[in-house]
Amino acid sequence: MALGGYAGRVGTVDLTSGTVSYAPIPEEWARKYIGARGVGVRYVFEAGPRVDPLGPDNVLCFMNGPLTGTEASMSGRLAIVTKSPLTGTVTDSHQGGWSAARLRWAGFDGLVFKGISPKPVYAYVHDGQVELRDASDLWGKGVHETRDILRERHGTDDLSVIAIGQAGENTVRFASWINENDRASGRGGTGCVGGAKKLKAVVIKAARNYPRAADRDAWRTAHSNALKKIMDEANITSPRKGGLSVYGTNVLMNVTNTIGALGARNSQETHFDGAEKLSGEYVKEHYLIDDPTCHACPVACKKEVEIKEGPYRVKMESVEYEPAWSLGANCGNDDVASVAFMIDRANDWGYDAIEIGQVLSCLMEATQREYIPAGEGLAWGDRDGMIEVMRKVAFREGIGNRLADGIEPFARSIGHLEIAMTVKGQATPAYDPRGLKGMGLGYATSNRGACHLRGYSPASELGVIGLKTDPLAWQGKGELLKLLQDIHAFSDSLDLCKFSAFAEGPEEYAEQYRVMVGIDSFGPDDVLKAGERIYNLERYYNNLAGFREGSDTLPRRFLEEPSNSKGSQGQVCELDRMLDEYYRVRGWKDGVVTEEKLRELEIV
Numbered sequence: 001m002a003l004g005g006y007a008g009r010v011g012t013v014d015l016t017s018g019t020v021s022y023a024p025i026p027e028e029w030a031r032k033y034i035g036a037r038g039v040g041v042r043y044v045f046e047a048g049p050r051v052d053p054l055g056p057d058n059v060l061c062f063m064n065g066p067l068t069g070t071e072a073s074m075s076g077r078l079a080i081v082t083k084s085p086l087t088g089t090v091t092d093s094h095q096g097g098w099s100a101a102r103l104r105w106a107g108f109d110g111l112v113f114k115g116i117s118p119k120p121v122y123a124y125v126h127d128g129q130v131e132l133r134d135a136s137d138l139w140g141k142g143v144h145e146t147r148d149i150l151r152e153r154h155g156t157d158d159l160s161v162i163a164i165g166q167a168g169e170n171t172v173r174f175a176s177w178i179n180e181n182d183r184a185s186g187r188g189g190t191g192c193v194g195g196a197k198k199l200k201a202v203v204i205k206a207a208r209n210y211p212r213a214a215d216r217d218a219w220r221t222a223h224s225n226a227l228k229k230i231m232d233e234a235n236i237t238s239p240r241k242g243g244l245s246v247y248g249t250n251v252l253m254n255v256t257n258t259i260g261a262l263g264a265r266n267s268q269e270t271h272f273d274g275a276e277k278l279s280g281e282y283v284k285e286h287y288l289i290d291d292p293t294c295h296a297c298p299v300a301c302k303k304e305v306e307i308k309e310g311p312y313r314v315k316m317e318s319v320e321y322e323p324a325w326s327l328g329a330n331c332g333n334d335d336v337a338s339v340a341f342m343i344d345r346a347n348d349w350g351y352d353a354i355e356i357g358q359v360l361s362c363l364m365e366a367t368q369r370e371y372i373p374a375g376e377g378l379a380w381g382d383r384d385g386m387i388e389v390m391r392k393v394a395f396r397e398g399i400g401n402r403l404a405d406g407i408e409p410f411a412r413s414i415g416h417l418e419i420a421m422t423v424k425g426q427a428t429p430a431y432d433p434r435g436l437k438g439m440g441l442g443y444a445t446s447n448r449g450a451c452h453l454r455g456y457s458p459a460s461e462l463g464v465i466g467l468k469t470d471p472l473a474w475q476g477k478g479e480l481l482k483l484l485q486d487i488h489a490f491s492d493s494l495d496l497c498k499f500s501a502f503a504e505g506p507e508e509y510a511e512q513y514r515v516m517v518g519i520d521s522f523g524p525d526d527v528l529k530a531g532e533r534i535y536n537l538e539r540y541y542n543n544l545a546g547f548r549e550g551s552d553t554l555p556r557r558f559l560e561e562p563s564n565s566k567g568s569q570g571q572v573c574e575l576d577r578m579l580d581e582y583y584r585v586r587g588w589k590d591g592v593v594t595e596e597k598l599r600e601l602e603i604v
Helices: 029-034 036-047 099-105 144-152 190-196 216-231 243-247 249-258 280-286 320-324 337-348 353-368 384-394 399-403 409-412 439-445 479-494 498-502 506-517 523-542 555-559 574-586 594-600
Strands: 010-014 020-021 060-063 076-083 090-095 110-114 121-126 127-136 159-163 177-178 200-205 289-290 304-307 314-317
Touching: 010 127, 010 249, 020 127, 029 036, 029 304, 029 409, 029 523, 036 060, 036 076, 036 110, 036 384, 036 479, 060 190, 060 498, 076 099, 076 190, 090 177, 099 200, 110 121, 144 337, 177 190, 177 574, 190 200, 216 506, 243 280, 249 280, 249 304, 249 574, 280 289, 280 337, 304 337, 314 337, 314 409, 314 479, 320 337, 320 353, 337 353, 337 384, 353 384, 353 399, 353 409, 399 409, 439 479, 479 498, 479 506, 479 523, 479 574, 506 523, 523 594
Parallel strands: 010 110, 121 200
Antiparallel strands: 010 020, 060 076, 060 110, 076 090, 121 127, 159 177, 159 200, 289 304, 304 314
16 A cells, blocks of 8 residues: 555454455545545445344454554544444444554554354454454453453453453344443444354454654654644643543533533433532542543543442443433433443443433333333332343343343334434434534434434534534534534544544644655645545445435434423424535435435545
8 A cells, every 4th residue: 555654454354264364455445535434434335235234244344544553642543333233324433542552553454354253252463463262261251351361361461352241242232342441332233243243352462563654754743733732721622621631521411411401311301400410520529530541642531430338339430421421310310329330330241331321211211101011110210220221131131132122122112112212223312402403413414323423513512612603503503513524534534532623623634644644735625525425425325225315313302392491491403404404515315415426525
């Protein structure tokens, strides 16, 4: 490959035959789709939009970008890309920590797994090689025990372990891959695909070996300019001073609650009285013990906590905003110690901590409304009951077996799909669209099902970035979402942490990419064009998979039941008006990519 910044090596592992082959990313793909998310989607596209997500023809891609493992700030992200067994869409789910950097230091741009192994295996990656090893003794174990055994086997130095737990083994549709730092590729059921393939873990052994930029002198300047943005005290990323660094992601709990955008009790309400006791400020005051960080990150948003007393004693990393909301306010639970314990359990069993909280809240509303027999139900705020249902889901026992296939199938089975807070089968995250209108459009148009990370409009609506917009206004949100979705598609393909976008923009992304790979010209407009191409490739895949006109929807609750809280009182989400604007600026017809757009972006 003529481009710099890439390892020039992807390991393709045929799990059925147990063979491994090696080849570089096709240069045309690298130029068009950059890496990580973008190139991963291209591999998934090649496998075919109609494949069975749990069948041998689906591919499971662990992908890096051209900045992964470099000195670039916040460049420790790994994209796991596949066809989702939860949604049926293409999905990419990213994790932080050190696993991505170590995969690059081991000599790889990515790993592509296909087929199904006849027995449990794990992949051992080192020195440009991939070996499949027997994992029969690991099957049935949680993520944490699996990690400990593999670290004892291969040494703790320079080692990353990415594993599935019992949820993945039992093909829970929202199972995740979790690494040794409890960083999760949480959404979309990527761990479920691993379980179906009998792939228990990916173990990476590699010492630090920063990739060299094609233009080393220009790289120093580009890196310095980007770092200055992150360090600027005016930004939320500022180390030890910005809110994200001081309190972690959970700095958002009180903010969203105040404006009436914190869904409570399965989004029947938009405010939770106990939110302060779940917040990052409360956690810092009572339980924080450390601020660990990911590769090349000065922000340190992770908040390690320890609960030393009571029934929920645990030491874990960390109480993030999304699961604190999902297992807290969303379930009528104001006890952050129990939330920390449940997040730790979710990580060990190996499934999405956002999705499981939504599963529980759906079950709670079904109980409240007497849609299910009392013996199968769960009361609001029943912490011990929540933990037991979580266990049943991981092992597919009793009611857990029904819930393990996702919220929509369960709600449909009881004849009340209206209590499923999902888009394309995936649960909505921690921002209520009646108080943050752009987020409603973001959920509806996300290519991987309901998601706050495709285009993070709260950054604008909450004033985190300079481009400030009114959270209750629907006008202009179509243009805003397209812009943010395209930027994030590019940064996810570099692969940089999403939080870099709270300080950096297309200018910094373009310059770092240009000097790393060694091309003469690449500017902010090229960032947006590449991001648009990636987003449209995903949408085209989904269209071919059957998601066409009318697929970009929201739960009826957000559209018809007005907010009952101060800050957003009386508001609903005007999705149809925003969609009209969004489709116009996207150049799509009712959610379907046109042939003209595909040719314009050189996708076909």
